[in-house]
Amino acid sequence: MSEQDSSGDVETVAEQPPTPPEGSIVRPYGDTTGDGMVQISFTLPIPHSKVAEGAAAQLANKMGMDPALVVHAKPMGPGFTFFVVYGRVNHLVDTSKVVVVERDYPLLTPKEANAAIKRALRRRLTVVGACIGTDAHTVGIDAILNIKGFAGEKGLEYYRELKVVNLGAQVSVPQLVERARAEKADAVLVSQVVTQRDAHLLNTREMSAAFRESYPSDRRPLLIVGGPRFDEAMAGELGVDRVFSRGTTPGEVASYLVHQLTQRKAS
Amino acid sequence: MSRRPHGKLDLDPATVKQARALARKVGRPIVTTAKKHTTVAVERATLRLAGLEGADAEGTPWVNRLMDVVRADTGLEHGVALPVWDALARGEAGDLVSLAQKASAGSVTFRLPEGRDAARARTASRKQVGRGIKRIDQRRVERDRMIKRQGDAPRTPWIYLIVATGDIYEDIPQAQQAAREGADVIAVIRSTGQSLLDYVPEGATREGFAGTYATQENFRLMRAALDESGKELGRYIRLTNYASGLCMPEIAALAGMERLDMMLNDSMYGILFRDINPVRTFVDQRFSRQVHARAGIIINTGEDNYLTTADAIEAAHTVTTSQLLNEYFAKEAGLEDWQLGLGHAFEIDPEVPDSFRMELAHALLARELFPAAPLKWMPPTRHMTGDVFRGYLLDGFFNLVGALTGQGILLVGMMTEAVVTPWISDRDLALQNVRYVMNAAGELHRDFRPEPDGFIVTRANQVLGESLELMERILEHEHGLLDAIADGTFGLMKRPADAGRGLDGVAKKSSVYYNPASEILEEA
Structure with missing residues (x-):
């Protein structure tokens, strides 16, 4: 999906706030513009099994990763499994809406x-x-x-x-x-x-x-x-x-x- | 015929000998000063060895209460033993706890006994304090027996992992899990600021700041838990804590009585980094090291700290100097080579060209300068940026130096250093890193010989040379090391001998000063 497609999505909906400034919509970058690819790792408190891997994929899905690829699963002791997951997220980020609290003094070394x-x-x-x-x-x-x-x-x-x-x-x-x-x-x-x-x-x-x-x-x-x-x-x-x-x-x-x-x- | 080089670095034996001679020359006046003084902490440690435990309703330990009253009545300069056992002999109380209770209620007045009364107090105190020393001896025998029965760590370096939740009851399962994951040594980090408390907190503690308070009960609980793990895993799990700060001698005594196996104990750390009075530190340190020697405890010195404040290349020779001084002070106090976990760290900026070669040179220098000491190898912290992937690589190279230079104790580096307190996955990944390097390159040191006049050999010899120069500069000061510490020779900190925390707890010994613990420990 290209960048234009995504901003078009926003425009077609009525009642939406004004169009964000040009170029303020971004999504993660793996190796192709707009591919939305991210990588995460986490631990689930369950023994390693097919079910555990499925659970990891489910968590990734719920976090907005689709498809989610569980590329690594390793048992850590009897009760824990560590996962590395790669996948595409469908979220968009609007940099014009990012709010940061600026420090009112510069950080010095x-x-x-x-x-x-x-x-x-x-x-x-x-x-x-x-x-x-x-x-x-x-x-x-x-x-x-x-x-x-x-x-x-x-x-x-x-x-x-x-x-x-x-x-x-x-x-x-x-x-x-x-x-x-x-x-x-x-x-x-x-x-x-x-x-x-x-x-x-x-x-x-x-x-x-x-x-x-x-x-x-x-x-x-x-x-x-x-x-x-x-x-x-x-x-x-x-x-x-x-x-x-x-x-x-x-x-x-x-x-x-x-x-x-x-x-x-x-x- | 060419002569056989000395080790891998071909250090000149005459230079090495001179380095030790200089360290002795720098250290000896300090030992003389230490012998002439006592501190409230040394006296309180003596009371602890005599079996005085517990605290009043406000949590002030009885040793502090009793010490304060004795000091007010007879001063600190004669020691606590004569007035206390004189009061017991006079029938002021049946035992130490009731004496402490009565003293804090103001119903006992202490005096300095003379003649036959003094002799009677000396004998009685020696007998009672001797029981505490005997308990330390028994704990040492027990350790040896358990290592024989349960088995020792399967290899060196020993893998050293840290727990630090603030709550001893959370620390215990974490420590047991860390042992299952492969730790040979568990260190319970202390709550920030405990080093500045002039008393040892009492009982099991459930809240701390970035660490868990060192208390006798916490020691006991963790010891029992790790003994259980040792049984389960078929190898003895060593326990580490910190004998540093204002209560160094007391914590050393508690560690000996509760069978801890290693203690952080540096000769100058408290002075430089905690602004504790230099004389207080050296007096406390000597006593605590005598206790560690007796208890068969391995000390870990804190040279890594120099490199967290100063540049690891420019300050490399201060590490070597401190190791030489720590060795001198340790041996003078009765510690043997196998008990000297002299510290050093992998802290050179990875952006500097040849940083790995330099790390290797520094680590090898420590190895060859102290061939019989276990050496404590500390992971990168300063250049761990939050980029956990880069940090993981850096830890791998740290492990490789450890394998190549035969380090005895390896503190496992975490890729999340400076990010979070280690997660379960961080610890697992860190241990995989260590295992991979040890498995792949653990024996590489057999093949590894640096080029005779190459970068590594040259650098190591240069650092040793700079260390000698530094010790010579220290000796140029009128009062040697104390003046050098005062004018900021170490790190950037100026620490004069007549300032700093805990100074009011120091006194010059009188001619009748008596301390049964020191007497027994000196006899060894």
Whole structure:
């Protein structure tokens, strides 16, 4: 089937949204334009048999693959079978309708981040991090700060142009403010992992209020909180500059810091 | 007549000798420092060897509670043994648990006994701690007996697989399945951040962060499960955990008492990558290695970590240097060659021309420099991009280097590294990869002789040379290794000797310091 055929299909139906822009309809490519060929692999929790292979083909059919060719089936232990399936999908993709949430800052490599800091600040950028309240779980703050890092990315300590002060767990808000002042922190990172009855929200509000109180508004360090229970949209409500949620990597935090602080400097 | 070359790389025996001499020179002052200090973790490990288990209602272990009170009353510098067994002799409590309970309630005051009282406390503590050491000895004998009865891993390298669900009761079936699929060694990865806890959590745990907490009960449960698997499969399945971080000595003691077989235990990892105080680390490490030596545990060192932060070509000599230092510290603590799973990794950027030849040179250098050590060969992680097909090929080449250079312990690489925690199919495909390479090329090392002045031989000798230079640079520092660690000689991290986590848990030993565990372990 050619590309024109498929866009024609869409046009013949009444009540359809406007025709998609030229060239925005695509389908997978194997070796011929428009062939729709894909390859998938998966495991079913059943012993290998003819029925198992049929089940794999059925799954592929339901996923829109028709015809589906089970090219490989291998038993893995007594109760599982692994499959590789090739086949044609009948789905169309409209690239004009793809919605992506764009990051509002560019992702930098450590090298680029270091260079940007050097260029904009001409000094190292100081980051103070802590777990506040009773939370003793430094997993989050350590994943972001320790050189060991997280998800294959090195932590902020790895960045030559970042000075990292990790205060660890169970730091009180006054201690944190005091240390941030002493270190002339450019940014303060707070992690909250294990919380009960919204303690992470209360702690964060207490923290942001304390910083507002002890700094003039134009001198206040960038306040960042992170943890699995936070909603990224709550920054304003909590009085912080940014909230990072589950799965955030050190590179994202570093890139955000650089973006914000070098911009702040420029403005 | 031409002389016979030394091994495949023709390493100059004089250079190798010099390398060991330099490592000794770098390491000796550290050992001297370690001998002069004790730490809260060493003292708590001593209490654990004396049989103090359990925790209070809030989950704080009794060893921590007791240690804290003793420290407040008499200080850390004399050790925990004299005040504790003096209190027991004075009839403050009938056993260690009740003493710890009473101490945390504030109803016991400790003192430093003198004269005959001190002698009495010494004898009593030695007797009780000796029972813990004896238990470690018995567990070692038991291991040997089980290997004889169940059979050992059928070949080297031993196949090393990881489980890490966070829930010990999920880990167990996964570990047993991994053993069925061919694993010879199961490692239970610890929860992220456990290395920074200054206590060992208590009991069976069901939630962790990217890993499962190391606790005595978790050790016990997994050991029993793998003994069952060993029986089923007709080969002993080894169990691995981590003696690193702030509780290194305690975890080593627990591992010995619960018959773990291998422990991750690096001389500098905690300092460089976890910002743990250098003195704390070296003191804890020496004690934990003495315990491992006694327990017949194989240590795995962490040189692979250097290559995850630094460039694997530029930093190749730091791996060699660290291996030499780890060897020195290990042997000084009583470990034998067969217990040294010195680490290294396949982490060169595959885009670099001749990357495979270089990997081969580095791996062969480790093999020939440490001919009697098992060596722990770690798979690519840094250049695993999410392209699982390319990753599978890379793992194949990693396995091939392992086969060609006689690695003792092979951590199986997963094509989904950096994508997901391994699926059942990932593990199966990874093991197929290993089996294919071992079956097809396992004996290739018999035919493989690198050209005498070729790329591989030249590269290996160059790395060894750079390692010697690095050790000489370390020795130029006023305080040697401690200064070198402080000024960022290793990796990019600057770790001064008077900073870092756990520093407040270190004390210089007084003239009356006594530790029965150290005494018994030093006698061996």
